[in-house]
Amino acid sequence: MRDVWLAILRRYALLFAALLLVIAADIAVNITPPLVLQYLVDHLADGAIAEETLLLVALLYFALCAAGGLVDTLKETGITVLGQKITHGLRSAMCQRLSRLPADFFVQHESGALSSRFINDVDTLESLFDSGVVSMIADACTILAILAVVSQISGGLGILLVIALPLLFLLTRYFQRRMRQAQLDNRAAVAKTSALIPETVDNIRTIHLCQQERYMAERCRVSLKQSFAAMERSNFCDSIYSPIIICNCTAIICLMMALSVSSSAMQALFGMTVGSVVALIAYVRRIFTPLESIGMEIQNIQSAIAGIDRLREFFAAPLESLPPAAASPSPAEQQLPLVIEHVSFGYGKGPSLFRDFSLTVREGETVTLAGRTGVGKTTLFKLILGLYAPRTGNIRICGLDPRAIPAEKRRPICCCVEQGFTAIDGSVRDQITLRDARVTEAAVQEALALTGMAEVCAQLPQGLATPFCPALFSQGQRQLLGIARAIALNPRLLLLDEITANLDALTERQIIRALQAASKDRAVLSISHRLYEASGGKIITLS
Incomplete structure (x- = not known):
């Protein structure tokens, strides 16, 4: 100080x-x-x-x-x-x-x-x-x-x-x-x-x-x-x-x-x-x-x-220890959206949640994580997002260590949709763009069309310029806005953390259809059994 x-x-x-x-x-x-x-x-x-x-x-x-x-x-x-x-x-x-x-x-x-x-x-x-x-x-x-x-x-x-x-x-x-x-x-x-x-x-x-x-x-x-x-x-x-x-x-x-x-x-x-x-x-x-x-x-x-x-x-308080600057990834590494190699992790001095875990998710592939509560599914997402460093092993997103990816480059590479939608102050458009100048109006409309929210937003009093209020949308519609936010900059890797939890069957089917459209031609790692059943992807069980 x-x-x-x-x-x-x-x-x-x-x-x-x-x-x-x-x-x-x-x-x-x-x-x-x-x-x-x-x-x-x-x-x-x-x-x-x-x-x-x-x-x-x-x-x-x-x-x-x-x-x-x-x-x-x-x-x-x-x-x-x-x-x-x-x-x-x-x-x-x-x-x-x-x-x-x-x-x-x-x-x-x-x-x-x-x-x-x-x-x-x-x-x-x-x-x-x-x-x-x-x-x-x-x-x-x-x-x-x-x-x-x-x-x-x-x-x-x-x-x-x-x-x-x-x-x-x-x-x-x-x-x-x-x-x-x-x-x-x-x-x-x-x-x-x-x-x-x-x-x-x-x-x-x-x-x-x-x-x-x-x-x-x-x-x-x-x-x-x-x-x-x-x-x-x-x-x-x-x-x-x-x-x-x-x-x-x-x-x-x-x-x-x-x-x-x-x-x-x-x-x-x-x-x-x-x-x-x-x-x-x-x-x-x-x-x-x-x-x-x-x-x-x-x-x-x-x-x-x-x-x-x-x-x-x-x-x-100790600052986050960033990995040393690495050489630019090779073209072969850049082609793989997600590579996890022999990763072990545990919180603090506690026991490891998983040991020697490896996983590769390729372009256009959907992988679903399964396992009992507390096995480490959401924790693995935190490691992929760079919030924590693994005890051993490596994680690479498009050939880069997630903790070393600059903040301005993260969104076009990897985005995560969580269980609940977190709103910011501003209009409905701001909920999708997050006031990021790189998200064009065309990208906003495309993201809304893929998630089926274009018509809903068009009927608002001021369209996308309407000040956001949770009462304007149902819980399922807010989740669809979260998906539109995640895909607005066309990320190569999409992480889905139990986003269909606590939803009725009709709303869940609507979100699954939106996810199928949003997942096309990009790598998807999900904690959602429904998406696995609908997409025909592979499932990985953590134990």
Whole structure:
């Protein structure tokens, strides 16, 4: 993850440098007004200032105060822009990495928890810059600058502040640790809640049938309660931190005034004049204002650190190991749509689902896989699609390792039709083209004609431009759209994963006829006994 951060910071190095200059200007402008005020009060007390000079000094004071507000606004704007740029770069890096993660990662991590990393955890990083680490650095620099100026005006007050600030720093560290743990607990609870929502929605019918509403509600309630408890701990620490800072500010001012009049030695140490008293009180308040702000910034920083910890886990996940680049396949290899040679595979460290399995599917041939549930039929499809790497053996699609086929070349080579139709946002045409510019209108019409869906789509209110809605089509018609999507770019290999499951006999016969038309002159590997019976192909039994 460090490489990602360095790349993002290098990309926005100029913006970061400009922000540092604005922060420096903000500090300079904000520590100057008390000095002007000291000069003004001291000379007014002595009566040794001309009216013209008094007016100019007063105008300078108000000008510096106004400039301080303008520079502070510019600083906050720069911090916000930098935060947005960095979080945009981080999300872009995460999206690039997402496409390279192995299928095992998505099996081990629920979709809700993964989306929480992209949305909630990255959002916390924006606050890291908006009102977090950058603001905290600016406040720390302001404190150091004020300490330097105060020490020049009053050595005694400088000593008091040097004694008080380490104690306040230790107090800050204590609250920091408490709030960080609370934020970590909250992020974990939010991720758990995010994972429960899609799980509940996906299984809502089963939950109702089994009367498990109370069980699911209790699971959600526990996660929400954990989140609320963590946030309450964090808010409690934040709520008592600011009052402590304000009380210390008042105590130091009172102690300064009391010590400065206690003896002549103390008066000499504190070096008090009317103007310096006014300036020092202003500086004490100014030095505690950033400390008070740090109390709020700590909470944002700890929330961001909790998010960074979870993002670090995402970036630490091993990427898919792609096979080394191989030489271009020979013409003989390219003519064979699918070759499986002595393949063995098992999930993780579990037992092998099949050992030394070999299969060749030629152009125009239909092969059906048979076997009991759990024998590995669908797993074999995942291997062919390149989602997993075999433990031993080789798989070649048109002479190429499926994991090494570029994404833009996969669809014209191999397509898979699953049991359920997965829709995307858009029109009916988009369901077939997947917004792929290579799929022409003629190819769409041909695919619909082969699957028998051309007339159905023509009767829609806006034809193929009709916004897709599941209610427009029956389950069987959605499966036919899935077949049309698969054959739109005329792939050489077609994989059919139990697509006639859970369909009535009439709809099943319609799909079988569509598959027979779509399977002509291409290799087909299927998990469908009906298609085997209708096509007269061969059957391979896995055991």
